[in-house]
Amino acid sequence: MKSPRTIGLVIGAVVLLLGGFLFVRGPKPIIEIKAETITDIGPFPLVNTYVTSCAVVIVLLIVAWLATRKLNIVPHGVQNAVEAVMEAFYNICVNTAGEKNGRRFFPVVMTIFTFIWIANWMALLPFFNAIGSVEQVTAEEFHKEAVVFGKSAGISYIKTNQKALEFDVNTAACSAFEGTGAAAVADAEKKHESCISGQRGLAIAEKLDKKEATHSGVESCVGTPGDAAYDACLVDHSDKAIADVRADGKTLGVLVPYFRSMNTDINSPLSIAIMAMIFVEFWGITALGAFKYASKFFNVSSPINFFVGILEFIAEVARIVSFTFRLFGNMLAGEILLLVMTFLLPFLVAIPFYFLETFVGLIQAFVFAMLTLVFGVLAASSHEDHEDHGIDEPGLVHIGNIPAGIEPAP
């Protein structure tokens, strides 16, 4: 126990932890839930999560190409690995859905699984959320928190031991121009906008004067908030402070990462969920016929059945919401967790959380795919199937009886 190697490891760990905490801490992570726009392509904003999803597709295509280049009956290398994953999931599929439905549902479900899995795991690469462009913060393009970037050799970077700057904008000063009392004031909305701009400029200038020793001269502005000249004066002086900072080679801004985990943008889980539910309805309709499937929801045989049908319809729509928020919430929470843990203790503490994130990424992909499969099986089965609870014959599989790894009763 007291071997030199153990002692060396313990001392190394303590040095890393303390050294990281004391010397190499960065600024508080600026958490932005909305995905950031990198550029605009024509009328469409190019969002960093979309760049990631394209990268995921390219990775999947490369893996598919590598796996099917020289197909052997006895697989080797990449073909072997891909076949193992496919076969494992195919067995789960067939055990849950039965032979015929399992083969029919497998392509969509496997696609959902691999897409979400690779997207979640790709987000753990080191350069995600860390490398990007700097978006400058001014009174017009305002963010509540910003960081001063240093610059060397043309690349802006965040120095260690630097704090994020939080701007306290005094919005109460502009309360005269919003709400119900605003109707009495002429041009209330324009004045409100200019007042807010002015207050933001004031906050930026004061903070920069305090923390970065700039001289914005914003104290020289006199007037009342809402007065156009006063607000313009505030914004001008805040721009002067920002220019002062830039003259030192530094920039006041926020980081817009080039790559961000795909499922932290709510559009991605939403689109996959909508597609999955469209497929579930399609499977239901093709298995049962349109009228029989619709009669599951709009059943006028008795008032109770009608009510239950309406509830089932609402539950069907609620599945889209639940799919979306399960995946989105897990991935967003994981990203925030990793950022905050790395901020608190820079080196070793984030490692267990990376393990957690790996596990959660795989599990969420698996759960999404399995739920789609289970809902498909439910949709493709009619009510008569549920009443047959005799001894199972081989091949007749109910959902509650999944014999993976067990021989079914002959």
Next chain:
Amino acid sequence: MDIAALLPLLEFTDTGLRYIGAGIAIGVGGAGPAVAIGMLSGKAMEALGRNPEAQPVIQTNMILGIAFAEAVAIYALVVAVMIGFVF
């Protein structure tokens, strides 16, 4: 004695109440799923003890059930983050 006049005296600010709301959202919202996951895992352990051969089946279904229960906790977390940082 009018509430609107009392609140500034007690130093209840907008931001303060917002953060209290966020805390309550995730605190109360995380309690139910925690109990659910505990019960699920307990039942899975019981089933595993009775029939160790069925381990892959039990494990798969347990993970599925736990993901369902966890989703509710995640909804609460998303609401807490939205209350605290977005609104």
